[in-house]
Amino acid sequence: MPRDAPDTSSSSYGWRAGTATRVITPEQPMWMAGFAKRDEPATGVEHDLEATALALEDESGTLAAIVSADVLFVPRAIRDAVTQRCEVKYGLDPDSIVLAATHTHCGPEFRDFKVRMYADDVERYRTNAADYRERLEDELIAVIGEALDDREPARISYSHARCGFAMNRRLPVEDGIAHEQNPDAPVDHKVPVLVVEPDEGVDRTDGAAPSAIVFGYACHTTTLFFTKYCGDWAGFARRYLEERYPGATALCLLGCAGDQNPYPRGDVDLAKRHGRTMATTVRAAIESRRRPVRGPLRTGFEDCALEFEDPPSRDELEAMRKGDVRHLRVRAEALLTELDETGAIRTEHPYPIQTFGFGNDLTLVALGGEVLVEYGIQLKDRLEGPVWVAGYANDKFTYVPTARARAEGGYESEGAIRRSTFSGPLDPNAEERILRHVQALAERVRISRTIQ
Secondary structure, eight states, X not given: XXXXXXXXXXXXXXXXXXXXXXXXXXXXXXXXXXXXXXXXXXXXXXXXXEEEEEEEEOXXXXXXXXXXXXXXXXXXXXXXXXXXXXXXXXXXXXXXXXEEEOOOSSSBOOOHHHHHHHOSSHHHHHHHHHHHHHHHHHHHHHHHHHHHHTOEEEEEEEXXXXXXXXXXXXXXXXTEEEESOOTTSOOOOEEEEEEEEEOOSSOOSSOOOOSEEEEEESOOSXXXXXXXXXXXXXXXXXXXXXXXXTTOEEEEXXXXXXXXXXXXXXXXXXXXXXXXXHHHHHHHHHTSOOEEOOOOEEEEEEEXXXXXXXXXXXXXXXXXXXXXXHHHHHHHHHHHHHHHHHSSOOOEEEEEEEEEEETTTEEXXXXXXXXXXHHHHHHHHHSOSSEEEEOSBSOOOOEEOOHHHHHHOSIIIIIGGGGSSSSSSBOTTHHHHHHHHHHHXXXXXXXXXXXX
């Protein structure tokens, strides 16, 4: 660490922290997630997909785990199973486990609905998807357990830097919203960085080598469109950081990236370049004047009920099921099945909101689904900082547009719903409902040390 960087041990707190990594690359042939236009399953591996975990224990013995996995989403059913088993096996409160996806579009498609929508030889890939779901659940539990076993005394600090390859992809045109670069639309280039260093029981002015590095960025992992497994720019960034800091485990928590793409994009060299840019950005934050992060650690998890518009009528769904468009046929079949089995198609869904409060030094907010960038910007304005907002956590859900984006239309507001089992577009009131819910939950987990 440069000599002008701070001594982060000056405000020591008795953390214990551990890390672990598990390879989650599929071993069976699988269709790939994220792009509907693929016409073949995975054909190889650019680099292994991984699940990485950071386990934390504060001075009072409160335990928590942050997990990042190289998959498109971590579905709610998997989250519920993982947290329930971890509570029994490790004594971890379900509220204290963040299960986030790096949202790579070069990972396996293991959601049954999507496999039926896109894959050829459907039954084979449905079987492989079911097997992978079981494996992923086991791997996530194992990586959490290994991180807990790895706990050692640690110091934690926070900083941030800025990175510039993300750009808003919602461009107003004459007939609506185009899926193209819009340099004038909102973007969030802030890169939050959490650094975990061994606490060796001595004062240091040069800084210890990191044992864990957690970083975030509001940008889709969509540089690549091919049929090899890969973590895209986030996967390359992690590897570059672990090369630069031997012994460190790097985790990526994607931010509110629903309407943010990496540019330019299209090949592995660009993914590597973006990964190198991110790793350099994170290094700049590591070598900056970091703030100590202390406890106590408090966690919260709640579902916020969000409403969707009414579904198509039965007649409309029957007509859709007989149509020529495959993804609409599969959607109609799913909604008709729900209607026949339950008597109604759900228009309200539980939306997961999670918060970690590190004393009054840092608040981490984890949101489900593909949250548009303005949510992160607004929450950092509304909440007392520092505030870190992550998306793609604890559920697959869908896009979460702002009220303005909902009125404008476009893929994030309307198009993506046609490839889902949700009844219709999200209600415009969802934005303020989510923001208020996050604010209340964040205030409950943030504690000033003066009132401990």
